[in-house]
Amino acid sequence: MSKTLHLGAILHGIGSTTDGWRHPDIDATASTNFDFYKTRAQLAEKAFFDFVFIADGLFISEASIPHFLNRFEPITLLASLAQVTENIGLVGTFSSTYTDPFTLARQLMSLDHLSQGRAGWNVVTSPQAGAAKNYNNRTLPPHDERYEIAKEHLEVVQGLWRSFEEEAFVRNKQTGQYVDFEKMHRLDYQGTYFQVAGPLNIGRSPQGEPVIFQAGASDKGKAFAAKHAEAIFTHSGSIQSMREFYDDIARQTATFKRKALVLPGISPIIGDTLEDAQAQYDAVAQLIPIEHALNYLARYFDDHDFHQYPLDEPFPELGDIGKEAFRSTTDKIKQEAKDQNLTLRQVAIEQALPRPLFMGTKEHVADLIEEWFVQGAVDGFIIGGDYPHAFERFITEVVPILQKKGIYKTAYTHNTLRGNLGLA
Numbered sequence: 001m002s003k004t005l006h007l008g009a010i011l012h013g014i015g016s017t018t019d020g021w022r023h024p025d026i027d028a029t030a031s032t033n034f035d036f037y038k039t040r041a042q043l044a045e046k047a048f049f050d051f052v053f054i055a056d057g058l059f060i061s062e063a064s065i066p067h068f069l070n071r072f073e074p075i076t077l078l079a080s081l082a083q084v085t086e087n088i089g090l091v092g093t094f095s096s097t098y099t100d101p102f103t104l105a106r107q108l109m110s111l112d113h114l115s116q117g118r119a120g121w122n123v124v125t126s127p128q129a130g131a132a133k134n135y136n137n138r139t140l141p142p143h144d145e146r147y148e149i150a151k152e153h154l155e156v157v158q159g160l161w162r163s164f165e166e167e168a169f170v171r172n173k174q175t176g177q178y179v180d181f182e183k184m185h186r187l188d189y190q191g192t193y194f195q196v197a198g199p200l201n202i203g204r205s206p207q208g209e210p211v212i213f214q215a216g217a218s219d220k221g222k223a224f225a226a227k228h229a230e231a232i233f234t235h236s237g238s239i240q241s242m243r244e245f246y247d248d249i250a251r252q253t254a255t256f257k258r259k260a261l262v263l264p265g266i267s268p269i270i271g272d273t274l275e276d277a278q279a280q281y282d283a284v285a286q287l288i289p290i291e292h293a294l295n296y297l298a299r300y301f302d303d304h305d306f307h308q309y310p311l312d313e314p315f316p317e318l319g320d321i322g323k324e325a326f327r328s329t330t331d332k333i334k335q336e337a338k339d340q341n342l343t344l345r346q347v348a349i350e351q352a353l354p355r356p357l358f359m360g361t362k363e364h365v366a367d368l369i370e371e372w373f374v375q376g377a378v379d380g381f382i383i384g385g386d387y388p389h390a391f392e393r394f395i396t397e398v399v400p401i402l403q404k405k406g407i408y409k410t411a412y413t414h415n416t417l418r419g420n421l422g423l424a
């Protein structure tokens with residue numbers, strides 16, 4: 001097989017659950033403990049992961065999960081990780097709604113140089129209205145308009161990254177010529193949302209420019225990804241729904257004569273037996289009070305108050321609530337609740353701690369990964385670590401099986417992120 005599975009590691013401190021941090025085997029300081037990030041990135045690098053991935057957000061409240069309340073800003077964290085790793089890619093999440101494109105272009109290109117060509121940008125459009133209040137009391141632009149803004153933002157950032165051609169900095173000590181100004185270009189971008197002159201004050205990196213990731217799965221989000229993204233971070237559903245997603249993206253990217261890698265996030269649990277894996281899930285699940293699960297669910301619906309509804313009756317009719325926030329996610333939750341006739345309690349628990357599909361013995365998890373990959377549902381996975389020891393066990397137990405199966409690499413083939421992902 002010529003295609004190789006791609007793996008990334010989502011580094012999420014104490015995890016993405018509401019109460020997992022209380023487990024005796026989780027370091028409750030992990031979210032702001034550089035040693036945690038360093039150890040995990042180095043472990044992922046030993047297993048030839050293509051990248052580490054930092055998710056981010058710009059708004060918190062009393063209902064936020066603990067990791068969101070107290071965590072590192074991605075660019076500073078990734079710049080630090082660049083100094084303690086050599087091959088692994090460094091992908092950060094940055095908002096196209098609330099960052100300034102000139103500043104972000106500069107930060108990401110600096111990271112790309114500091115890491116010798118390993119930077120990536122996960123473009124998000126920021127779904128939470130509260131974030132607007134942290135940025136000069138603005139109002140959150142409507143869902144679809146945020147993608148129009150994202151398009152311009154990305155055009156500006158990529159345009160600025162191309163301010164200098166590859167060999168622009170000649171640095172000729174004999175002639176005194178530092179730069180060839182013929183190879184420096186102004187951008188002069190005049191858009192609806194951004195007007196930026198350029199040039200950027202930093203040249204091309206060893207991989208040319210950072211790799212573009214995207215997260216956002218509504219029709220608008222997928223159309224944006226098909227046109228601009230080189231890799232897509234998405235929620236994982238069933239193999240069937242992932243195949244549909246994959247085919248949809250393949251169809252849309254083909255119209256632009258391009259491709260994008262599809263990489264869902266999963267948080268596998270590896271046990272000695274299926275029962276052992278189940279017990280690991282239960283150990284975290286039993287820490288979560290229903291009130292916290294309701295708060296978790298509420299975040300997707302722009303902090304809608306779910307405590308007002310009876311827990312054990314069918315999931316409430318919510319109309320358009322959630323449409324302007326995490327639209328693709330809220331649409332999916334509403335649809336599944338209806339199709340499966342779920343109660344509010346069931347939906348909240350399933351969202352706060354989804355029972356992992358990839359759960360069982362190392363052989364079982366490796367077989368599932370192979371099946372999804374070979375059947376064309378994914379190009380790889382972004383591996384989370386919400387359960388104690390799960391990430392370490394994935395690396396030491398599952399990765400060797402994937403290597404034996406011949407679907408995963410046994411060494412880095414490149415030293416840039418672009419190269420390792422097989423991108424142009």
Ligand code: FMN
Pocket residue numbers: 054055056057058093095123124125126127215216217218219220221222233234235325326327328329
């Ligand atoms: N938004 C953030 O601000 N930070 C994130 O880390 C983030 N990760 C996301 C991961 C996934 C899998 C998805 C689907 C969305 C994520 N988002 C994140 C939100 C999206 O950028 C987007 O604003 C939101 O999902 C609404 O767009 P959509 O309806 O197209 O999905």
